[in-house]
Amino acid sequence: MNTSSANVRIRGLSARDIRFPTSLECDGSDAIHPDPDYSCVYVLIFTNVEVKGHGITFTIGRGNELVLEAVKSLSHIIVGRDLKEMFNDFASVWRALTSDSQLRWVGPEKGVVHLAVGAMVNALWDLWAKVERKPLWKLLVDMEPEKLVSTIDWRYIGDVLTKEEAVEMLRSMKPGKEKREKEMMAHGYPAYTTAAGWLGYSQEKIERLLKEFMAKGWRHFKIKVGQDLEDDKRRCKIVREIIGPDMTLMVDANQKWDVDQAIEWMKELAPYKPKWIEEPTSPDDVLGHKAVADALRPLGIGVATGEMAQNRVIFKQLLQSNAIDYCQIDACRVGGVSEVLSIYLMAKKFNTPVCPHAGGVGLCEMVQHLQIWDYISVSGTMEDRIIEYVDHLVEHFKYPRVIKNCCYMPPKISGYSTAMWEESLRQYEFPYGSAWKDLFERGIYKDPRKGLPNYIEKGHEVEESINPTAVLAHY
Numbered sequence: 157m158n159t160s161s162a163n164v165r166i167r168g169l170s171a172r173d174i175r176f177p178t179s180l181e182c183d184g185s186d187a188i189h190p191d192p193d194y195s196c197v198y199v200l201i202f203t204n205v206e207v208k209g210h211g212i213t214f215t216i217g218r219g220n221e222l223v224l225e226a227v228k229s230l231s232h233i234i235v236g237r238d239l240k241e242m243f244n245d246f247a248s249v250w251r252a253l254t255s256d257s258q259l260r261w262v263g264p265e266k267g268v269v270h271l272a273v274g275a276m277v278n279a280l281w282d283l284w285a286k287v288e289r290k291p292l293w294k295l296l297v298d299m300e301p302e303k304l305v306s307t308i309d310w311r312y313i314g315d316v317l318t319k320e321e322a323v324e325m326l327r328s329m330k331p332g333k334e335k336r337e338k339e340m341m342a343h344g345y346p347a348y349t350t351a352a353g354w355l356g357y358s359q360e361k362i363e364r365l366l367k368e369f370m371a372k373g374w375r376h377f378k379i380k381v382g383q384d385l386e387d388d389k390r391r392c393k394i395v396r397e398i399i400g401p402d403m404t405l406m407v408d409a410n411q412k413w414d415v416d417q418a419i420e421w422m423k424e425l426a427p428y429k430p431k432w433i434e435e436p437t438s439p440d441d442v443l444g445h446k447a448v449a450d451a452l453r454p455l456g457i458g459v460a461t462g463e464m465a466q467n468r469v470i471f472k473q474l475l476q477s478n479a480i481d482y483c484q485i486d487a488c489r490v491g492g493v494s495e496v497l498s499i500y501l502m503a504k505k506f507n508t509p510v511c512p513h514a515g516g517v518g519l520c521e522m523v524q525h526l527q528i529w530d531y532i533s534v535s536g537t538m539e540d541r542i543i544e545y546v547d548h549l550v551e552h553f554k555y556p557r558v559i560k561n562c563c564y565m566p567p568k569i570s571g572y573s574t575a576m577w578e579e580s581l582r583q584y585e586f587p588y589g590s591a592w593k594d595l596f597e598r599g600i601y602k603d604p605r606k607g608l609p610n611y612i613e614k615g616h617e618v619e620e621s622i623n624p625t626a627v628l629a630h631y
């Protein structure tokens with residue numbers, strides 16, 4: 157470890173509720189989430205020296221309120237701790253964050269508490285990379301295999317991949333690493349875009365955006381489906397007409413269907429040659445995904461999923477039962493970088509390509525690091541692999557992704573690319589930021605602090621409560 161991490165101690169942690177009103181333009185909309193306001197809980201870890209860790213977890217609006225509280229409840233686990241000692245045994249830090257006995261009861265390792273762990277763990281990895289003065293992908297690439305696997309909690313996955321196997325896997329990829337790194341620096345990692353295909357966009361907007369992306373050289377596109385079959389057919393037909401037969405079309409149902417419905421619906425969309433159907437059904441239904449995948453493979457359609465798979469155990473089952481053709485890790489959904497690493501390693505074992513999910517705020521910034529590490533150190537191939545790209549909210553990041561020739565170029569600044577501009581935070585912190593104040597004043601959004609029923613005076617459920625904060629739960 158770089159000597160600069162010696163005597164560095166975590167002095168404090170702040171978490172802020174940052175929201176962007178993206179639902180106004182239907183950016184990010186899909187069959188299940190028609191009105192997402194791209195948001196994040198923004199965690200800042202302060203130390204006794206200048207270096208700070210920035211970590212985010214993505215939500216689509218009010219979920220921030222819950223994640224924020226979970227971060228506060230977990231913060232005592234890392235505040236006051238020594239960095240060097242934490243990074244010497246990072247798996248134990250992760251285990252401590254996921255094992256708080258009382259909070260664990262409302263998980264475990266899933267949902268709100270796990271999203272909170274994700275933000276905190278991402279902030280710690282950002283801090284680690286900054287202390288080492290490397291972008292996160294390079295920190296991972298340069299780490300000795302033993303060290304890298306020591307950051308992962310192997311509980312529950314050792315039946316498909318042991319720590320020792322993972323070390324061997326990483327060692328076996330050492331030859332050619334330098335060459336792959338140089339190649340990455342020169343050409344970057346290929347991307348596809350979802351930015352033309354949100355469900356709430358009008359036909360005119362989809363057509364215009366597709367043409368604009370095509371003119372810039374984009375060749376792989378994803379659109380949302382799942383609300384109305386006839387409408388999906390119409391939209392897929394238009395997209396195919398615009399992009400032509402040779403370019404890639406992917407479709408995403410965001411969990412809209414039952415298993416049988418997914419199979420039937422996709423048979424109808426098969427003539428438009430989608431490469432994959434993403435999230436055809438419930439993210440928890442491993443065997444359901446398998447049924448869909450088995451039925452659609454003969455039609456040349458793969459199944460992709462993962463953006464809402466809650467932890468490494470679900471990924472283990474999806475991979476071991478051959479229920480998915482594309483593994484879509486998400487940088488925040490599982491417990492941050494450490495758990496994501498274990499999913500990449502399992503995907504390698506089962507020879508399943510990883511194509512990260514990035515439709516959200518800050519996800520493009522984060523997943524590029526992970527996928528670049530995968531190419532250099534884990535899979536050693538980009539075949540059948542591609543990173544999602546969306547184009548909004550980039551201006552709020554200090555060191556945003558750099559796209560050249562439709563490829564992500566490796567970040568050069570140390571850290572995990574998660575830091576946002578203070579001005580953006582001041583504008584979009586909910587509900588106090590200036591942008592939100594303006595939206596409330598113009599009546600575009602309702603200020604949640606106004607016009608709430610006052611349960612203390614009028615209410616019945618909580619009038620007996622001796623804790624006035626109990627009413628907060630009754631918004």
Ligand SMILES: C[C@H](O)[C@@H](O)CC(=O)C(=O)O
Binds near residue numbers: 184350463544
């Ligand atoms: C609500 C989000 O925008 C979601 O639709 C993103 C997604 O599914 C994707 O990018 O894939």
Ligand SMILES: [Mg+2]
Binds near residue numbers: 408434513
């Ligand atoms: Mg998706």
